Amino acid sequence: MVGMSMFCYQCQETAANEACTDVGVCGKDAETSNLQDLLVWELKGLSAIAERARAEGITDEALDVFVAESLFSTITNVNFDPEWFEDRIAETQRRRAALRETYEREVGELDDSSLPEAATWTGEDPTDFHEKADPSTVGALRTEDEDLRSLRELLTYGLKGIASYADHAYALGETKDEVFAFVTRGLAATVDDRYDAEELTNLVLEAGEVGVEVMEILDTAHTDTYGHPEPTEVDIGVGDRPGILISGHDMKDMEELLEQTEGEGVDVYTHGEMLPANAYPAFKEYDHFVGNYGNAWWEQHREFEAFNGPVLLTTNCLVPPSDSYADRVYTTGVVGFPEVPHIDGREDGEPKDFSPLIEAATGTEPPEQIESGTIPNGFAHKSVLDRADEIIAGIQAGDIRGFVVMGGCDGRHAERNYYTEMAKEFPEDVIILTAGCAKYRYNKLDLGDINGIPRVLDAGQCNDSYSLIRIATALQDALDVEDINDLPIAFDIAWYEQKAVTVLLALLSQGVEDIRLGPTLPGFLSAGVTDLLVEEFGIKPIDTVESDIQEILATIDGEPTQPAMSD
Structure with a gap:
């Protein structure tokens, strides 16, 4: 760790294909990277207790969703806001304490010596969090054996993907307890020194099976809600009205944005991984849903500036915005960036409120045309x-x-x-x-x-x-x-x-x-x-x-x- 202020190698673009140790290639600073490591470590500790509770029949869907959302927030290019992670770490500790209290009331006292440190360490405030958030203490490097470290990280990253897909499906009312159960079991195993390389390898392979399962659940959620995608030639040109651009993966956000922009004189365009929304029958019913603008996530700087209207980032897609368009960027869900306005989550079954984007779009120039034609989807x-x-x-x-x-x-x-x-x-x-x-x-x-x-x-x-x-x-x-x-x-x-x-x-x-x-x-x-x-x-x-x-x-x-x- 000499000379390193962070250690992150979870994405393909990590420095020299080894690790980012000063600032992330993605733009993530060391403070945020280390807090993400601490959050994941704390989630593993929470999962260690959740595993024991589940064995005794004690489950909590809200806790499972919290773990999935929190893991999702640590995927590359999702959240760059250190204050958000400070709050999540504090909330993880509160939920862990509540779960432990329930367990000890219904089952019996837990012996701290039988639990990993991640399940017992408690910080009082953000100062404690920052002191504890050291890559060699709570990050990947805490595991000295390279093969064990590799297997633990491979399993953790597989679980992050599973958690993100489970979160998308949950937003559409599709869930499966076995998927959430595997997420907590897998997380707990990565801080349990009793798991050797063979057992961790088996869990990694099981993560693949659960990956298929959770993708099937999400497929069902999408197709039951919006119909099966149809072969579609997607327009990649522009209209002559103000526009809102939506990027990421979240189809529930897409649905609510289309509903709220109907009749407002604003067109909606997809970007990046939202392109497939153009093929769902339910979304084709909206005349102001006009096509796709731009390309993959990494071309945001040029494309968002040329778009002229507001941009909604729904999932792992955020590139730190340039000053030239930062005031037009909005985040939602687990996405975050300092000083960028955030659209809060759904409460009591009510949809998200996208009126700030609609108001911001009114009166803006139409998108600048950067290409024309169609692409098949x-x-x-x-x-x-x-x-x-x-x-x-x-x-x-x-x-x-x-x-x-x-x-x-x-x-x-x-x-x-x-x-x-x-x-x-x-x-x-x-x-x-x-x-x-x-x-x-x-x-x-x-x-x-x-x-x-x-x-x-x-x-x-x-x-x-x-x-x-x-x-x-x-x-x-x-x-x-x-x-x-x-x-x-x-x-x-x-x-x-x-x-x-x-x-x-x-x-x-x-x-x-x-x-x-x-x-x-x-x-x-x-x-x-x-x-x-x-x-x-x-x-x-x-x-x-x-x-x-x-x-x-x-x-x-x-x-x-x-x-x-x-x-």
């Missing part, structure tokens, strides 16, 4: 499987050679242009399946179609990777293939943050092997854990476009490929 599992006969016929006729799953996250690194070049270089008989914002690297290319089936099938948000799993398993059944790895499908995944970790673990839980992961392998994977993933699942880093194209086509064609490399 809405190819989630139902819309693709509705054409399953055509797809199977295309495969059998040789018109469709195979599929490449090229989803995940986008980011700033120039190396990500690899995915653009890959999309350009694939033969015309290969279809790209995607979900997440990685698609912005190629979704505006004119790649054509195969017998009317677009060569880019965009299932939606990162959580809609569930659709890609559904499509793969349906093809497996239709083609009577015993092993999913014998399908004409290859996986070339981009990652950035912790939801992507959950998606990766979800794919591994389905038995998917030989996944390419880029632009780099995670910095939080130790050599030992990397070797494990290589040996068990064939995980490999991306290479050059030329070599990867050759190997991917060999995989699709059912030919042997080169063994996975560990670095």
Whole structure:
């Protein structure tokens, strides 16, 4: 820790692919990073007590939701406000004390010596929090053994993704106690020294199974509420009225914003991972919902400035705003940034109040046009499987050679242009399946179609990777293939943050092997854990476009490929 004021390596862009130790590449300062570490550590301590309480039949849904929301707030690019984390840490301690009191009243006294320090340490005020919030004390570096540290962090990051998806589903009335139970069990295990590497590995793999489960719950929440996404050509131009731009992932926020802006003379545009909202039938009913503006999260500075109207950030998508447009940015949910206005959560079943955005939009200039045309969207599992006969016929006729799953996250690194070049270089008989914002690297290319089936099938948000799993398993059944790895499908995944970790673990839980992961392998994977993933699942880093194209086509064609490399 000599010379380090923080230690964070949870995202793909971490400094030198090792760790941010002074200020985060994301813009997060050391104070906020360390408070986030303390909050996660405190949530692990709370979970240790919650685990004991659950074993005795003591559960509390409000507490489970609090843990999920709090974990969500620590994902990369969600919350940069240190005061918010001070409040959350204090609230975590209050809830922990209340839960312990309930347990001891109904079951019996807890012995502090049987609990991890994270379950017993209490700070009196923010000064105590800042003193305790040291990376070597409460952060990743508190675990000295590199492989154990790697497994604990891999599990923690998978749990962050699970928690975020569970939070989205909960907002729409869909929940499952088993998911919340796994979050607390997993968190508790990371501060329990009785868990060895094998037990932690099993929990990491179980996190993948729960990842599939929670993505299915969220899929049900979305489709039951808004209908199944439909193939849609999304307009990427602009109108001549003031606009509000909504970015992130939260469809409940989208619904309430559309309801409240109806008839107000204001148009609504999506940005980033909100693009898939354009394909839901319920949202198409709103005439003032006019399309998508811009690209992936990291291009905010240029695009938000050009938009002219207010911007609502709903989830993990915030780039510290420039002064030129900061007064037009609003956060909501677990998103936060100092001095940026925040739209409070729902109370007593009432919707959020987006009137400040509507008032701010009135009289602003229309968005500056930065591009024109349309992009295809809405190819989630139902819309693709509705054409399953055509797809199977295309495969059998040789018109469709195979599929490449090229989803995940986008980011700033120039190396990500690899995915653009890959999309350009694939033969015309290969279809790209995607979900997440990685698609912005190629979704505006004119790649054509195969017998009317677009060569880019965009299932939606990162959580809609569930659709890609559904499509793969349906093809497996239709083609009577015993092993999913014998399908004409290859996986070339981009990652950035912790939801992507959950998606990766979800794919591994389905038995998917030989996944390419880029632009780099995670910095939080130790050599030992990397070797494990290589040996068990064939995980490999991306290479050059030329070599990867050759190997991917060999995989699709059912030919042997080169063994996975560990670095």
